[in-house]
Amino acid sequence: MEEIDRRIVTLLAHDGRMSFTDLARETGLSVSAVHQRVRRLEKRGVVRGYAAIIDHDAVGLPLTAFVSIKPIDPAAPDDAPERLAHLAAIEACHSVAGDESYILKVRVASPVALEDLLQQIRASANVSTRTTVVLSTPYEHRAPHVASEPASDQDRPA
Amino acid sequence: MEEIDRRIVTLLAHDGRMSFTDLARETGLSVSAVHQRVRRLEKRGVVRGYAAIIDHDAVGLPLTAFVSIKPIDPAAPDDAPERLAHLAAIEACHSVAGDESYILKVRVASPVALEDLLQQIRASANVSTRTTVVLSTPYEHRAPHVASEPASDQDRPA
DNA sequence: TATGAAACACGTTGCGT
DNA sequence: ACGCAACGTGTTTCATA
Numbered sequence: 001m002e003e004i005d006r007r008i009v010t011l012l013a014h015d016g017r018m019s020f021t022d023l024a025r026e027t028g029l030s031v032s033a034v035h036q037r038v039r040r041l042e043k044r045g046v047v048r049g050y051a052a053i054i055d056h057d058a059v060g061l062p063l064t065a066f067v068s069i070k071p072i073d074p075a076a077p078d079d080a081p082e083r084l085a086h087l088a089a090i091e092a093c094h095s096v097a098g099d100e101s102y103i104l105k106v107r108v109a110s111p112v113a114l115e116d117l118l119q120q121i122r123a124s125a126n127v128s129t130r131t132t133v134v135l136s137t138p139y140e141h142r143a144p145h146v147a148s149e150p151a152s153d154q155d156r157p158a
Numbered sequence: 159m160e161e162i163d164r165r166i167v168t169l170l171a172h173d174g175r176m177s178f179t180d181l182a183r184e185t186g187l188s189v190s191a192v193h194q195r196v197r198r199l200e201k202r203g204v205v206r207g208y209a210a211i212i213d214h215d216a217v218g219l220p221l222t223a224f225v226s227i228k229p230i231d232p233a234a235p236d237d238a239p240e241r242l243a244h245l246a247a248i249e250a251c252h253s254v255a256g257d258e259s260y261i262l263k264v265r266v267a268s269p270v271a272l273e274d275l276l277q278q279i280r281a282s283a284n285v286s287t288r289t290t291v292v293l294s295t296p297y298e299h300r301a302p303h304v305a306s307e308p309a310s311d312q313d314r315p316a
Numbered sequence: 317t318a319t320g321a322a323a324c325a326c327g328t329t330g331c332g333t
Numbered sequence: 334a335c336g337c338a339a340c341g342t343g344t345t346t347c348a349t350a
Contacts, residue, residue, distance in 0.1 A: 016208035046216040050174035058204040081296035088303035138239035145246035
């Protein structure tokens with residue numbers, strides 16, 4: 001992936017609805033050339049999708065928290081992500097190095113809803129939890145600074 | 159905000175490029191009615207923007223980490239978010255309850271780049287850092303389950 | 317991989333209800 | 334607040350280089 005693709009990715013990361021016409025103007029290519037490139041980036045999975053960025057306060061989910069989890073039985077098979085996937089309040093699940101095994105990012109309506117969610121997490125995955133409540137979010141969803149590092153050839157599908 | 163708006167928000171959260179035509183079909187409204195509602199949701203800040211979801215591995219940022227920071231001098235004014243905003247590797251900054259003051263989510267190209275970033279964070283904001291490296295991400299960017307809770311009247315601009 | 321043009325679909329606006 | 338219809342713009346495909 002080279003210069004123009006990186007520029008397209010950056011532009012779309014900032015405005016996922018930018019038109020092909022505008023992308024063409026910004027890159028100096030024709031509309032059909034950028035169209036081709038965007039479709040290729042989507043097909044290769046570099047662009048994985050598009051999403052509206054939602055104000056969680058405005059939709060009744062004003063409470064964000066990070067929940068670190070640790071298995072009660074360290075010998076049991078670790079399938080926590082699948083066991084927790086049904087809980088819609090969980091926005092993200094990261095496997096991490098360190099004392100705990102996963103960090104979950106969750107969004108709920110209230111402290112009581114968080115309490116309820118934690119019980120569901122513990123019950124669903126047989127884990128203990130440690131919760132860090134978010135007080136405010138100065139910024140979030142900042143677009144990546146796509147520099148020069150390319151995807152390796154072996155990552156590229158036929 | 160009621161039923162149809164919540165449905166629109168959910169659909170756009172899943173596919174930020176969905177056409178007004180498709181939104182109209184899904185909601186049972188006319189294209190212009192949906193158009194009106196989307197513009198209003200944008201204007202009110204319920205929909206804060208649109209973004210392409212990027213595969214960080216494919217753009218040369220395969221290393222994700224959470225960096226918790228704590229001021230060296232607890233008496234100094236806390237302006238860490240502004241002091242750190244210039245670092246493009248920082249995707250998000252959350253003020254949190256607990257022992258530390260902020261949790262940063264960062265994306266870098268390599269362990270060396272992370273080491274360098276941590277030095278920059280410490281120097282820029284006069285903080286100590288505690289870093290949790292992400293090993294893998296089972297899921298991320300899941301759309302919120304927009305239930306029934308409305309935005310309060312006083313949140314609504316004229 | 318690029319371009320330009322043609323065919324088509326969509327976004328956008330104004331007006332009537 | 335919604336629907337309809339007209340208009341302009343954006344998307345998509347194709348022929349060509």
